[in-house]
Each structure stands twice: as structure tokens, then as C-alpha cells.
Amino acid sequence: MDTPHQPVLYQEIIHALQPKSASRYIDGTLGAGGHSAGILAESSPNGEQLGLDLDPQALALAREKLAPFGGRAHIVQASYTTMKAEAEKLGWAAVDGILLDFGVSSMQLDTPERGFSFLHDGPLDMRFAPSAASSAADLVNALAESDLADIIFRYGEERLSRRIARVIVQNRPITTTRQLADLILKHLGKRERIHPATRTFQALRIAVN
Template identity: 60%
Template sequence: MTHLPVLYNEIIHAMQPHREGLYIDCTLGAGGHAWGILQASSPDGQLLGLDVDPQAIDLAKLKLAEFGNRAYLVRASYRTLLQQMVQLGWRHVDGILLDLGLSSMQLDTRVRGFSFQTEAPLDMRFDPQGKVSAADLVNNLEEKELADLLFHYGEERRSRQVARAIMRARPIQTTTQLVQVVSGVTSGGKSGIHPATRTFQALRIAVNSELEALEEVLPQTLEALAPGGRLAIISFHSLEDRMAKQFIHKESMDCICPPRQPICTCGHTATLRELSKRVVRPQDEEIRKNPRSRSARLRIAERI
């Protein structure tokens, strides 16, 4: 399947690339957004692309080859954002993109174990050299730990029942085995989603420490962005979107004291200006062409 970057036009508009700008794509993927930013910032704009997935780096190198030394592609986590900037001698940048979660490329690569629609080893690691796979969690966690993981990361209401069923069925080594176990416990609810959706989401988030990584990188973006620089965050589920929303909202306020406190004592000053008061969603035409984009949510802010 051809990789379709989600909210492509909206991202280019949000970033406002210019010819001498410096940009960071924290989640490079196959390089679709990065290509657009480099094209729009021609002839001199530069971009640093980060990804822990070697397959993504290889694909992006091909995609971005035409830009030569304007594109720096590094296999690294966006947790190391500031460290990577130091390596390049960049003090500040003009735009940072975080396109969170799972890429179509990863979902469509059967052996990676991200999809509940095909049989594969229960892996789910963005970085193939990562220490913990989904199978490790499924087969080694205590029942309560597993239930808590499914509830907090997957928002699975029947987390205890699912965890209990997994314990009884262990060992579980493949995606189809896990789907069968979960489908015997939950129907997916009124939303009509696949019964295994929340379980797979929870395991993937835990395997890749996705929420912890996001929590680490968000404060770094404030130090990295130049005044007027743009921060764009695309998320695909409520957990990430809530973190992005709360971060941008907090950093756009001059005071974060409790509402009933009569005198400000926090000393906080606004560092961001919220540019998208309402979350930006894909247009109907994009959803028609790329159904996977339907749950995408974009939030945009500008460094003060």
C-alpha cells in the first residue's frame, strides 16, 4: 500500500516552511510529511528526521534522496530531540512535527505483529531491537498488571475479564491466538470497532513506551523552538490527544494557579500561543481516500 501522510496539507500550512528554515519531523515514517516540508522550504530549508524503525529510515532515504544534504535522517527516538539538535549544531528550529502512533507502513508489514487482521508473531516493537515484545507482556505479566495495562492504555472496560482469559490461554505467541482469546470476552462495544482493537492498542503503547516518550519530548519542544516556531501534533487516540491538549493549554497560560486562588504565586508565563482552538480533523475527501485517517486529530501551537 502507498503510504499516505495524514493531514498533509494541514501540516504544510501549519508549519509555514520558508527557504532558510530548520525543521524536525520527530516521527519520520516513510517521509511523506518531511518531503512536503523540504519541498516547501526549497532551496535552503533543512530537516532532521527521527525514527527508531530502521525500515522507516530506509524508505525515507529513498523518498528524500532528491533533497541531498538538506535532509538529516537519524535512527533515534524523539526522546533525544535536544541531543540530536546539538549534534547538528542547531540552537533553535522553526517547526516540529509529531505524528504519533502507528504508521500504515508498520501496520501493513505483516511480520511486525501490529495488525489483528493477519497472523504474525506477537511483536509490536517499533524498534526491532527493543527489549520487550507484546508476547513478553502477554505471557509474563501478572493478571492485575495486565488488566491495569489494558484499562489505562487501551481504555478497555472489560480489562479484568480479558486479562483473566489471557491468563487461562497462555502461552500466546501469535496475533490470531490473541484475537481469538479477546473476541471470546468482549464484542468491541457499541462503537462497532473490532473486539481486539483496544487490547492491541494497549500492548503496542506499553511495548514502545509511547506515552512516556511523549511526556519526555513535549517540554523539549519549548526549548527547541525559536520564537514564532510551530509545533504540530497529530494523534490517533484520546490518550495522546489529551496529553497534547493539556500541554498546549497549560503552556499558553500566564498563570496556572488553582482557579480559586486570589493571588498568582506560580510564576508561570505563557510559552505557546494556541493556534487551533478546536482540534483539526481530516476532511471528508481525505477520509474517503484514506479511511485510516478518520481518527486523526491535529493540534497546532506557536512558540512565543
């Protein structure tokens, strides 16, 4: 299996963590495992790493990439918010470094069926874990207008959040990324350098996950 995602700021992160043998590290946003592979390589021969991620597609890539490190790599499908509990399961009372790379990876954005981006048409999903209870479509089509506006403002810092929420509610149901993006573009127009739906999509990604 190919690993399409290239880790961001790889050298800078390895330099900052300074991995050493007999040390323990947590990668709370494991992704495809690029950063963790570097941590494990630099902490040879017996440094350990705990990697957490909700995305099963990313975990499959990470397991393949980290397989050469054997039992030194501990991979768990879980949110970074559970890192303390997961570390305790391994008997770790303390760690020597923690890495968190927040945001959506290019691997997720470039997969239309995951519904993370309006650059490709796909189902309005946005879940890191496909088994999660609510998708972006669930929120868009079920929330009250005021609640939807609050999400768009709080997580997207969108000053036109109430106007966008009103337009969404008036045009429900909305089921695809392109449908939502085109709807916002139609009613707001393109006034800035970025697409007018950018902040709304950001807000929904955060709210869903």
C-alpha cells in the first residue's frame, strides 16, 4: 500500500523532540505514520511510541509503515483526547514527548467520498471515524438555525454565520459537498480571496470530530 501523505515539518519536529533510546513518545494525530517512523528510527534500539488516530484509512497506512519497528510501535484507533488513558494501559506513568498535528491531511481532503472538501463533489460526511454517530450532513439538516449559526461562528470565525445558517435551513436537505458550497457561493458571492464556503466547511469539520 502506498503512503500518499508526506509529513509536514518532518525535520523540524524530529529536531524539536530529540528522540532518544529508552524513551517514550505519543503521536496523538498519527495519520499515515510518517512522523512516528522518524521518532522510532531516531530512538532506536528501544524507544517506544504510542500512535492514536480515529481514521481507519490512515491507521492501515500507519500499521504498514511502522511494521518494521515491531513491538516498539503501539497503534490505537482512538482520539488524542484519550492519550492519558491509553498511555496508562501500557503502564506508562510519563512520556518524553508528545506530538499533535491538528488539521485535515491531504489524504483526507483528496478523497471525495470522505466529504471533507468542496474541491471534489462527494457526500457531506467529514467524519475522521466513519463509525462516529453524526456526519456533517446530519448537523446541517437537523440542527436549529441558531445552533448551526453558533457552530459556524465559533469554529469557523465566520462573521456571516447567521446569514449562512438561514440560507442552509431554507434549502434543506443538503447532502453533498458541492451542493453546500454552491449554495453559499450563490447567496454570498465571492468577496474575498478564499471561497465563501471555506470557513463553514472548517467549522463543520471541527464540530463533527
